[in-house]
Amino acid sequence: MKVSPRITLLFFCCLLAYGRTEAQYLHPRIIDKKLKVHNAVVLPAKVEIRKESAKGSEMMIAESEQTSKTVSDQRKDRFLFAESL
DSSP states (O other), X not given: OOOOHHHHHHHHHHHHHTSOOOXXXXXXXXHXXXXXXXXXXXXXXXXXXXXXETTEEEEOHHHHHHHHXXXXXXXXXXXXXXXXX
16 A cells, blocks of 8 residues: 555654644743742633635624623633632
């Protein structure tokens, strides 16, 4: 069975990308608790939902606003829970 070089390359690229990726970077001094963070700014979530069709891309404004509010409420609940610990 002969395998295409493109498929082989794609497979190896996927293997390299599969490794653990960090969403956010924390400085080692913060992780070791040598440095305390006293204030932090959390920006509001902005969600944009678009619908792709044969006519092109169109923004779904009402659904985007509703989803943005839901995500913001979930984030507030999570931060309030974390502050109470």
